[in-house]
Structure formats: C-alpha cells, structure tokens
Amino acid sequence: MAEPAPETLLYLDGVSVSFDGFKALDKLSLYVLSGEMRAIIGPNGAGKTTMMDVITGRTRPDEGTIVFRNDIDLTHRDEAEIANLGIGRKFQKPTVFEGQTVYDNLELALKAPRGVFPTLFWRSSAQERARIEETLDEIGLAAQRDRLAGLLSHGQKQWLEIGMLLMQEPDLLLVDEPVAGMTDAETERTASMLRSIARSRSVVVVEHDMEFVRALGVRVTVLHEGRVLSEGTLETVQNDPRVVEVYLGR
Numbered sequence: 632m633a634e635p636a637p638e639t640l641l642y643l644d645g646v647s648v649s650f651d652g653f654k655a656l657d658k659l660s661l662y663v664l665s666g667e668m669r670a671i672i673g674p675n676g677a678g679k680t681t682m683m684d685v686i687t688g689r690t691r692p693d694e695g696t697i698v699f700r701n702d703i704d705l706t707h708r709d710e711a712e713i714a715n716l717g718i719g720r721k722f723q724k725p726t727v728f729e730g731q732t733v734y735d736n737l738e739l740a741l742k743a744p745r746g747v748f749p750t751l752f753w754r755s756s757a758q759e760r761a762r763i764e765e766t767l768d769e770i771g772l773a774a775q776r777d778r779l780a781g782l783l784s785h786g787q788k789q790w791l792e793i794g795m796l797l798m799q800e801p802d803l804l805l806v807d808e809p810v811a812g813m814t815d816a817e818t819e820r821t822a823s824m825l826r827s828i829a830r831s832r833s834v835v836v837v838e839h840d841m842e843f844v845r846a847l848g849v850r851v852t853v854l855h856e857g858r859v860l861s862e863g864t865l866e867t868v869q870n871d872p873r874v875v876e877v878y879l880g881r
Contacts, residue, residue: 638665639701640803640833641686646695647857648681655681657857658695663803668829670844671837672868673854674878679837682854683805687720688713700802719801723808725788729781733772733791736780737763740795762798769827770794771820786810786817790824803833810843822846841865841879853878 641663648656656678663669671679684690685697688710697705705713714720728736741759755763767773770790775783780791789809796804806825810818822843825834829849838844844851844865851868853861855878861871868874 639663640665640667640699642696642698643682643686644696644698646682646685646692646697648678648685648690648692654857656685656692656695659854659857659859661852661859661862663833663835665802665833666829666831668825668834668836668847668849670847670849670851670865671835671854672839672841672844672851672878673860676856677854677878678857679854680807681857683720683807683835683837686713686805687718714799714801717800717802719796719799719804721789721793721796721804721806721809723811725785725792727780727783727788727791727795729779731780732777733780733783734763734767734776736791737766737794737798740798766794766797769797770824784817786813786821789813789817789821793824793828797828801832803835804828806834806836808838809836810838810840818843819846841869 639662643662644660646656646659647654659678659682673679681690685692686705688705688708692706699705699716699718703716728739731739738755741755767776770793772787772790772794775787780788783791810821813821818840825836825847828834836847851863851865852859853868853874860877861868861874869879
C-alpha cells in the first residue's frame with residue numbers, strides 16, 4: 632500500500648492584500664507540510680513580510696483563504712488566537728527580557744495559565760523545568776542559563792527568542808531573517824539549530840542570505856510582486872531565468 636501523503640499544515644489560496652492601491656499580495660497561493668522546513672526568498676517588496684502578517688493575524692487579507700491544520704480558518708482570527716492555535720513568529724529584531732536571566736526568560740515564556748490569580752500562584756512543574764533544560768540545550772545556551780539576557784551577544788539573543796517561542800509549543804514557527812547581523816560561526820550554528828527544530832515541527836524561514844539558505848538544504852519559494860515566482864531546491868530557483876532577472880541578477 633502506498634504511503635499516505637504528508638499532512639498539509641498551512642494552506643494559502645488566492646490571498647490578496649492591498650495598501651493604498653499597492654498590491655502587497657496578489658492572489659498568493661502556497662502550502663507548508665507538517666514537519667517541513669521551507670525557505671522564502673525574494674526582493675524587497677516581494678510580499679514576504681505581508682505574507683507572515685496575514686498568517687499571524689497582524690493584517691487581514693482582502694480576499695483568499697488561509698487554513699491551518701486542515702479546517703481552521705485564520706482569516707478572521709486575531710494575533711493572540713492564532714498564537715494559541717500553535718503558530719509562533721520570530722521577528723528580525725530579537726525581543727527578550729534583558730533584565731532577566733536566560734533561564735527566567737524561558738520560564739516566563741512557558742505555555743501556562745494566564746490571568747491575575749493563576750499568575751500569582753503559578754509555579755513551574757518538574758516536567759516544565761525539564762522542558763526548559765531541554766530547550767537550553769537545543770538553543771545552545773545551557774552555559775548561559777544564569778546570565779542576564781541583556782549581556783548576550785546579538786546571535787545569542789536571537790537563539791533565546793527562538794527558545795522562548797519553542798516554550799509555547801508551536802506546530803508552526805515563522806522566522807524572519809534570523810541570521811541578520813550574525814557572525815559566520817553564529818550563522819552556521821543557527822542553521823544547525825533550525826534543522827534540529829524542524830524535526831518536530833514545521834518551520835518557515837524568510838531570509839536574504841543565500842549561503843544560509845543553502846546550509847538549510849530545504850525547499851525554497853521565491854516571491855515576487857506578491858506571487859510565487861518559482862519553487863524548488865535552491866539550485867533550481869537560482870537557475871530559473873525569471874529569478875535571476877528579478878532578484879539574483881540585481
């Protein structure tokens with residue numbers, strides 16, 4: 632018997648968004664499979680950020696369908712609802728609690744009851760503490776656990792924020808230009824980290840650094856003028872004359 636097709640975790644169909652007459656997305660259609668890591672590339676203004684905005688509820692599409700886990704319509708849900716459904720987003724600039732330790736940042740990010748009284752009386756369980764320890768190892772910051780987040784390097788802050796998102800147990804992680812401003816060593820470590828994370832969840836990476844995308848070794852989607860221009864391996868899209876003309880040839 633043939634193996635079942637992989638589950639589609641996220642599906643966008645005919646999604647359009649306009650801002651003052653400018654079409655940021657133009658009937659964009661794409662899908663992300665469960666357990667897949669996908670790289671999204673394209674020139675400035677291609678629609679990459681707007682795509683992430685409509686997925687996470689920051690922007691409402693003018694038309695089109697966005698479906699998560701086969702039957703959850705995201706188009707009319709707000710950011711908090713979408714985050715609680717299992718979609719985490721890492722922005723380009725890291726946002727961590729700089730006056731707290733690395734460990735405390737992860738503990739604060741735990742998926743736990745919210746509200747005044749639950750927060751006042753909440754204490755992490757042994758299982759939750761074990762998860763923090765696992766995440767510290769996964770993001771390479773176990774040795775920095777007691778260090779204030781504000782004292783970390785730029786790359787380490789990026790890793791810590793990724794770890795904070797992992798504490799929310801997302802099924803889909805959206806990561807925006809994770810290696811911008813990183814050293815070569817940090818960039819290499821980030822590629823390894825994301826490949827490891829993608830073993831247990833879906834990851835979408837928006838990135839400009841082609842060598843970093845090559846290190847990820849994943850399917851690449853090229854956006855241009857709010858549409859999918861090309862898809863395939865990095866080698867495939869790099870050899871696509873349309874991609875060379877609008878992006879790589881510049």
